[in-house]
Amino acid sequence: DQQVKQNSPSLSVQEGRISILNCDYTNSMFDYFLWYKKYPAEGPTFLISISSIKDKNEDGRFTVFLNKSAKHLSLHIVPSQPGDSAVYFCAASGGVIQGAQKLVFGQGTRLTINP
Amino acid sequence: DGGITQSPKYLFRKEGQNVTLSCEQNLNHDAMYWYRQDPGQGLRLIYYSQIVNDFQKGDIAEGYSVSREKKESFPLTVTSAQKNPTAFYLCASSILAESNEQFFGPGTRLTVL
Numbered sequence: 149d150q151q152v153k154q155n156s157p158s159l160s161v162q163e164g165r166i167s168i169l170n171c172d173y174t175n176s177m178f179d180y181f182l183w184y185k186k187y188p189a190e191g192p193t194f195l196i197s198i199s200s201i202k203d204k205n206e207d208g209r210f211t212v213f214l215n216k217s218a219k220h221l222s223l224h225i226v227p228s229q230p231g232d233s234a235v236y237f238c239a240a241s242g243g244v245i246q247g248a249q250k251l252v253f254g255q256g257t258r259l260t261i262n263p
Numbered sequence: 264d265g266g267i268t269q270s271p272k273y274l275f276r277k278e279g280q281n282v283t284l285s286c287e288q289n290l291n292h293d294a295m296y297w298y299r300q301d302p303g304q305g306l307r308l309i310y311y312s313q314i315v316n317d318f319q320k321g322d323i324a325e326g327y328s329v330s331r332e333k334k335e336s337f338p339l340t341v342t343s344a345q346k347n348p349t350a351f352y353l354c355a356s357s358i359l360a361e362s363n364e365q366f367f368g369p370g371t372r373l374t375v376l
Contacts, residue, residue, distance in 0.1 A: 189369075191267070191269075191355075191369050192353070197363065197364065239306075241363045248294050248313040248357075251306075253306040253307075254305050
């Protein structure tokens with residue numbers, strides 16, 4: 149049962165253009181969403197997050213949009229740069245369970261920025 | 264420099280052997296987590312610990328064991344009971360158990376021959 153889905157395994161974008169990565173979720177109890185970036189053979193690094201009380205959060209070139217009715221969020225990267233080439237994971241949190249916040253991750257989308 | 268260290272980066276073991284993966288953090292974080300990543304899949308939670316001497320099973324705990332004797336350390340043992348142990352293992356920590364943001368270590372790639 150995949151509660152968080154990233155339906156595009158890969159995405160290729162030209163440098164300078166906008167990259168849009170999508171994520172869908174099924175559990176309406178999720179109230180916090182995060183995006184992580186991962187390079188090969190390294191651990192994921194936190195990129196940006198959004199609470200369910202908001203529909204948009206912006207940080208420099210990165211903007212996350214949340215559509216609660218559609219259970220959909222997206223990450224926009226503008227303008228895309230070669231260093232953005234990585235795997236991006238969407239993650240969702242549904243509150244405290246047994247004393248900890250458990251994150252549920254999507255499968256990841258490999259973003260390639262072409263010069 | 265604060266951070267999470269995992270060692271070794273690459274590990275090879277023969278089938279049937281237990282192996283322990285190290286995870287240390289000097290961030291003074293309360294909660295620690297172990298994830299497994301397989302090709303084309305997201306991170307799946309193996310075990311987590313919100314406080315010293317306490318830990319909980321995640322979604323795929325079978326064949327794994329952990330301990331949390333110190334706040335800084337959360338080693339993971341992959342036992343011979345784990346049917347498909349070859350994977351990339353990631354350790355993470357967070358400030359408080361209720362924190363949403365988790366910080367990850369560099370990972371250990373385990374290959375069972």
